[in-house]
Amino acid sequence: MKIFQPCYDMALRWSRHRHASRYLGGLSFAESMFFPIPPDVMLAPMSLSQPARAWYFALLTTLASVLGGIAGYLLGYFAFDAWILPMIESAGYAHKLDTAMAWFKEYGVWVVFLAGFSPIPYKVFTISAGVLQMAFVPFVIASAVGRGARFFLVAGLMKWGGSAMEDKLRQYIEVLGWLTIGLAVLAYFIIKG
Template sequence: MKIFTPIYDKALIWSQHRRAPAILAGVSFAESVIFPIPVDVMLAPMALSQPKKAFYFAWLATIFSVLGGILGYWLGQIAYEPLVQPVLESLGYMGHFDRAQQWFMEWGFWVVFLAGFSPIPFKVFTVAAGVMSVAFWPFVLAALISRGMRFFLVAWLMRVGGPMMDKHLRNHLDTIGWVTVVLAVIAYLLLR
């Protein structure tokens, strides 16, 4: 069943909208605090459809993701019990949050770096960093480097890959989409 290809085609059209950079900035900010959709879903089509602006889009995503991470950090520091904890519980992120706290105790700074670059929910780690009172400036530095590496990698792949990348994505998109859904469900069941 092909449902991901039409969504991808729509994302390519939306990526050329005049307000797409502002939406990318908003999504990047929100994804670091609470929004469940990864930034790459918007960044990749934007970089693919406008390759000359790919690195600009990566900078935009990086800056606003780090700003959102700073908000997540301060929410963890200031409003964890009354505001953040109920939201984490309602979204089913408490297991992730508990694991994030354990990882912070073991690895500190490097956890932020890993979470910023990997598909691990970054928002959980921004809040956990605040709750655990991780040193603020190293947190910001780790977020800036790791989010930048991730978003610039996506932008570079789309810019260099161009039409060939589009062709490969289009040919395998539904398979990738369904595999991702299955892996997400398995991960959710295992981490619950």
């Protein structure tokens, strides 16, 4: 039974929708504050189906993500105790927030660079930065560089891989899907530790 290939085919269809860029921007913005699905699920198939626009999609994703990160920072700064903390606790992210806060205290702005590649969701870092009242300009710069590196890497892999990448993804999508779930579960247990 195939689970991931139908999802992959659906993502490719969505990536060709005339409003796909708007959806990608909205998803990138929302994911930086509260939404659980990362923008890579749209960015990769959009870059794959329209390689000439891959850099545009990566830039759009980066800019929208940084703007969402700024909104997350402001939420953490102004509304953490009254509104955000109860939501984080009910979503089961309290231990991730504690980990992110400890990393901020130890590494400062450098942790935001790594947030783009961390198993801890970026939204936890944006809200934590606001709660800890991290310097705003370094936060924005680190977010742009860290998130941009991730999104341009994804777009570049799809752009340069072309139809060969699409064929390989289609061939191995089930294995990659289960591998990703396995890595997410492993990361969860390591972080929860």
